[in-house]
Amino acid sequence: MMPARLGAVLASLVLGCGSPERHPVDGRSPESPVGVGSDPAAIAGGPGVKAAGGVDQVPVASSPASVAARGPLVVPVSAVTVRGALWVRRDAAGWEPLPAGASLAGVREIKAERRGAIVALGDAAAAPLVYLRAGSHIQLGQDPRAIHVAIIAGRIRIRHGGPVTTVIDTAGGDAAVDDDVMADAAARSPADVALTAAQPAAASWSLALDSAETTAGFGRLEARGPADRMDALELKTVKVEVW
Helix, strand or coil: CCCHHHHHHHHHHHHHCCCCCCCCCCCCCCCCCCCCCCCHHHHHCCCCECCCCCECCCCCCCCHHHHCCCECCCCCEEEEEEEEEEEEEECCCCEEECCCCCEECCEEEEEEEEEEEEEEECCCCCCCEEEECCCCEEEEEECCCCEEEEEEECEEEEECCCCCCEEEEECCEEEEECCEEEEECCCCCHHHCEEHHHCHHHHHHHHHHHCCCCCCCCCCEEEECHHHCEEEECCCCCCCCCC
């Protein structure tokens, strides 16, 4: 007969060899590899995971690439001011110049070279205005809800206009243009789209596009002439010495 003390020791060993301990959170055994019969994101407690372990349907954010999936502009693009060269491209067409005062429908992309330009998204007086700094390149699309603008390069300013809804597409979502705003190609979310009134110094380039070239304004030199009259001077050369 087995001694009582030895029997008690063997019983405790048998009890200690039961089924593996269950994980207190996800119910897996400590030996179970991550991803077997479970969602790794749920195990890690990552974003977008519901308490029950199911993954939420996260909406896809708008991005410049999504503009191309929309239709071209139904409204015409009208060149209001061109200081240098303004180029536009339509579907199945190469780049073509758009001189000041001209309009073109079906535009997909716009580029401004050398000194910048102002374009109207539509031909009405209340159409949204887009100011393009020199070297700027934007992509355009339109759906029943709005005109979409994606900034490929450079910096732009958009002035809200009339009943037409305009949005700036960023990787983090759409920024509705319901005021006068500025943004550049580095914008990654609607928070990167700034009110023009909040940063007036950063909008000086666009104010120059608003000013007539023959009147006082940015880049104009004046000298007092006969009869105390201020005459415009033309800048011919600039010489800079650094030492």
